[in-house]
Amino acid sequence: MNRFKSEENIKQTVACYGDMLMRTCFALLVNRYDAEEAVQETFLSYMVTKKEFRDEEHTKAWLLRVAVNKSKNILRSRHRRLYVNLEDIQEVVAEEEKQEMLTEIMQLPYPIKTAIHLHYYEGYTCKEIGDIVGATEAAVKKRLQKGRELLRDILESGE
Numbered sequence: 001m002n003r004f005k006s007e008e009n010i011k012q013t014v015a016c017y018g019d020m021l022m023r024t025c026f027a028l029l030v031n032r033y034d035a036e037e038a039v040q041e042t043f044l045s046y047m048v049t050k051k052e053f054r055d056e057e058h059t060k061a062w063l064l065r066v067a068v069n070k071s072k073n074i075l076r077s078r079h080r081r082l083y084v085n086l087e088d089i090q091e092v093v094a095e096e097e098k099q100e101m102l103t104e105i106m107q108l109p110y111p112i113k114t115a116i117h118l119h120y121y122e123g124y125t126c127k128e129i130g131d132i133v134g135a136t137e138a139a140v141k142k143r144l145q146k147g148r149e150l151l152r153d154i155l156e157s158g159e
Contacts, residue, residue, distance in 0.1 A: 029071050
């Protein structure tokens with residue numbers, strides 16, 4: 001069996017999941033260039049993995065897990081860019097109401113904003129998020145609860 005995926009398979013996967021991965025990485029990294037790097041590294045990992053995927057949902061979950069891990073690695077990097085361009089937010093997130101909330105979400109601590117983004121923007125359940133980020137379902141529920149509280153405080157103080 002060939003070690004690499006076919007070119008057609010890679011093109012389909014990028015077309016299907018590229019935007020979702022970009023939104024996720026951008027929400028976590030708060031920087032377009034870092035997000036692009038994480039997405040590129042995720043697809044490079046996909047290209048060379050020998051893993052056999054059961055179905056599309058398994059592929060999607062694997063890609064998200066890799067993207068979250070690549071984002072964590074970039075966050076640990078000393079050369080990380082701390083600049084956030086609000087135009088980048090508008091370009092990455094098309095819906096205006098989600099753009100405004102994403103600005104507040106990006107202020108949250110990393111584990112909390114990861115859970116918030118995957119749950120409310122990507123539609124994952126607490127169990128699925130736990131599987132993606134390597135946490136228990138209870139921990140994810142607690143992160144979502146804390147995130148909602150923090151967002152409520154941010155929004156109330158801004159009014």
